Amino acid sequence: MKVSMHNMELDSEPQKEIAIAHQAYDPFKTPYEVDDQAFPWYDTLREQYTFLLRYAILAPSSHNTQPWKFGPSDEGIAVYADYSRRLPVADPGGRELVMGVGAAIMNLRVAAEHFGFGCRVDYNQSGDCKQPLAFVRLSPPPSLFPEEGAPSQLFQAITRRHTNRNPFLMARLPEQIVTSLNELAGSGTASIFISRDGALNQKVADLVAEADRAQLADSSFRKELAEWIRPNYTHKPDGITGASLGINDLVSVVNPWAMKTFDLGRLRAAKDRNLCLEAPGLIVIHSEDSLLHWVEVGELLERILLTLTKNSVQCSFFNMLTEVQPLRTRLRSLLEISSWPQVLLRVGYCLTEPAPSPRRPLEEVVLNAPSVGNRRI
Known part of the structure; x- marks a missing residue:
């Protein structure tokens, strides 16, 4: 027929x-249930x-x-x-x-x-x-069938890695983890800057808040962002759900409309500034600006994320600061780094499990x- x-x-x-x-x-479950035994x-x-x-x-x-x-x-x-x-x-x-x-x-x-x-x-x-x-x-x-060796801890972290946008505990990052992260850059051209300095992180937090206000004052930015925000019970296999933003089911339904319609920059700036201030550590990956440098940054970023996941450390992105060029320049000057900031992460421990993103x-x-x-x- x-x-x-x-x-x-x-x-x-x-x-x-x-x-x-x-x-x-199920875009929230099926991709993460991949079984290496299969x-x-x-x-x-x-x-x-x-x-x-x-x-x-x-x-x-x-x-x-x-x-x-x-x-x-x-x-x-x-x-x-x-x-x-x-x-x-x-x-x-x-x-x-x-x-x-x-x-x-x-x-x-x-x-x-x-x-x-x-x-x-x-x-x-x-x-x-x-x-x-x-x-x-x-x-x-x-x-x-290759002989069984020691299980790859980074491999096991792939299906467990999620972005956690919840507030972090004030517990300090162990020195061993900081050392292992610094070693990841190795001989590559991308570099890592890690700050646990409260005074420096406060200045970075102020820049994050300024970037939030600048971006959300732009209606075209809000419209684009709203196109990728999903209700919690979405069937779409991409975008950012309300749950991953810490938003309940009811609010998540109207969140795309609210994001597109209203300038919520002051509210978001205050929230992100506090999240940045309270984080035990901030990580900046920096490199030159070129296609291959960006690929290298992405590879280094994922190795950092998998290493953090292996050690039960949570993280989330504050990339708004690298998306506003004047503020990106100020961040580079503030940190006194030799190349352009590409990624800004906050890292720490959290009692709240992160919501998975659809795939x-x-x-x-x-x-x-x-x-x-x-x-x-």
Whole structure:
């Protein structure tokens, strides 16, 4: 039996199976329930590499836009930036978009290592946005089932990492964690600045509040932000839910409208300033401004986030300060750092569990996704 949809004829049975699969997909649960024991060792390399992407899509991105596409092949995975999901007002140059793709690449690196695959990343230096941003070249492990070693703690953190926008406890960060974070930058060109200085953090908090007021006074910024804010019971697999902002179910329904309609800059500035002041630590990742530098920042960012998650440390982003260029310049001067601030994080401990962010189904981000039966995966 055939049915017509949008001038196309589709076989009703496969279409029915796809509809059932989508009904069963919960964007808040299904992506985080990926089981490494289900790795398809007996399938093709392309299908094995596609399985690794279940971890890549759990990377963070600005407004949870998830701006990536992947092209798996027998040689590895081509990683594309999806510029159709760019934020023209908040991120006109695509800086944060590219950092999000870099974070997904880091998850791929960690997942590949966990399953025993050799991994080398080749970066595209041409600047052609139609070409892959990077190619993750993978080589199979020497044996079908690699020997069990020590469990990868960073790998285990991928499905547990969430942004926590709740207030943090006043407990200090242990020196051991600070040392381990400082070591992550290694020999790369991106650097880390960590502040536990209350007086300095107060000045940063004042800049954060100023950035909030500047952005939310702009109606075009509010409109763009509102387009990515979701009610708590949304079925959309992207964007920021009210729950992740600490907003209850009823208020979350009207929050997009309120955000678009009213300038709430003073309220948000006061809240964010307090969150910044009360955080045990602030982390700034800084580098030069170029495409490949942004990719590197994204990879370093995700390694920092996974390391924090492994140590039960929570974090959230204060990137409004890097999105307003005059304030970004002032932050660079205040911190006396040698390159441009790319990411500002507050870190600490929290008794309130963070709400997970939704994720798009894998088939939406995989080019020419392989099929299982009549259903794309």
